Structures are given as structure tokens and as C-alpha cells.
Amino acid sequence: MKVAIFFGSKSDAETMKKSADVLREFGVDFKAYIISAHRAGALLTKTVKQVEDDGCEVIIAGAGLAAALPGVIASETVLPVIGVPLECINPGKSNGLAGIDSLLSIVQMPPQIPVATVGIGNAKNAAYLAIQILSIKYPELKQKLVDFRKKLAADVEKNGGLGVEL
Known part of the structure; x- marks a missing residue:
């Protein structure tokens, strides 16, 4: 396993699956875990240590609302942690902040405990960033x-790129 994907609730699975899809596309091994930082802190700590022991090299962590999960994981490991701020997607339970609260919670980590952060709901970019980090060590990646x-560049050029008529 090179990447571990964490998220705190089953309701986050649809968004976080986008990370898994990109990692699969690039042939990167991963495992996914649903563990709440608030409801199961001891289990989270134990699991982070276990993924380190299993050879994990990068962690992606998606979190909504208070969005503590990426920061708590970062406090438990020196592995790179990439946070994915999530919107509250449970029907009827939106807090009206559209993920801004999660973004600010993840990006505003205290000094010395960084968490890389991608855009709200952008689990794909978290996977691409994990692949970039891993590519330092793995030439085939x-x-x-x-x-x-x-x-990507060829597709842009083929599909219009320069000289588009409006």
C-alpha cells in the first residue's frame, strides 16, 4: 500500500471514491478507511500507526464540518497528509456553508503540523498530488x-486550444 484514504463518514464515500478512481488509473495501491476523528480517536491513532507499518507513503483525508480528521492524522504521523474539505452532503443537514468551514479548518493548521489542502470536494486533485509526491521515488509513476x-495538453490542442471562434 502506498496511499491510505481516510474519511469520517459513509456519506463522504461518493466524493472520496474519486481519489480511489485516480489512484487505480495510475496503478497506485491504496486502502480506504472510514474513521471519525471525533467519535473514534483511539481507533484512528491505531490505524494511522498500522498504515505506516504497512508501508503507506502518503495519506489522503477527507473531512466535512469541523474537518478535524486531516489535522488529527497529521499530528499522529510525519507522512504527507493531503486534506480534502468536504461539503455536508446529507440531505436536510447542510449547514449552509458549502464546505467553506471545512476548507478553513483544514488549511489553517498550526505551525509545524502542515496539511496540504485541495479545493472543496476535489478528491481527484488529492490523488493527483499524492501521485506527484510518490513520483519523486518511483520513476515509473x-x-x-x-x-x-x-x-491533457494534446486533448486541449485537439479540442480547440488556440484560435477558437466565439
Whole structure:
């Protein structure tokens, strides 16, 4: 396992699956865990230590509302942690902040305990960032990322790019 994906609630699974899809596309091994930082702190600590022992190299953590999960994980490990701020997506339970509260909670970590943070709900970018981090160590992964970026650029050029008529 190279990446561990954590999120605090089953309701976050649909968004966090986007990280898993990207990691699968690049052939990166991962495991996913649903553990609330507030409801099961001891289990979270134990699991973070276990994923380290299992060879995890990067952690992606999605969290909504108070969004403590990425920060708590970062306080338990020196592995890179990428936070995904999530909207409250339970029907009828939105707090009206559309994930801004989660974004601010994750991005405003105290000094010395950083958490990289992507856009609200952008679990795909969390996976791409994890792949970039891993590509420092794994040349084959770096090549896949280079090829992916070349294809992105070619698709833009093919589909309009320059000289588009309005």
C-alpha cells in the first residue's frame, strides 16, 4: 500500500471514491478507511500507526464540518497528509456553508503540523498530488504522470486550444 484514504463518514464515500478512481488509473495501491476523528480517536491513532507499518507513503483525508480528521492524522504521523474539505452532503443537514468551514479548518493548521489542502470536494486533485509526491521515488509513476500531462495538453490542442471562434 502506498496511499491510505481516510474519511469520517459513509456519506463522504461518493466524493472520496474519486481519489480511489485516480489512484487505480495510475496503478497506485491504496486502502480506504472510514474513521471519525471525533467519535473514534483511539481507533484512528491505531490505524494511522498500522498504515505506516504497512508501508503507506502518503495519506489522503477527507473531512466535512469541523474537518478535524486531516489535522488529527497529521499530528499522529510525519507522512504527507493531503486534506480534502468536504461539503455536508446529507440531505436536510447542510449547514449552509458549502464546505467553506471545512476548507478553513483544514488549511489553517498550526505551525509545524502542515496539511496540504485541495479545493472543496476535489478528491481527484488529492490523488493527483499524492501521485506527484510518490513520483519523486518511483520513476515509473513519474513517467505515467508525464504521459498523462502530455495527453491533457494534446486533448486541449485537439479540442480547440488556440484560435477558437466565439
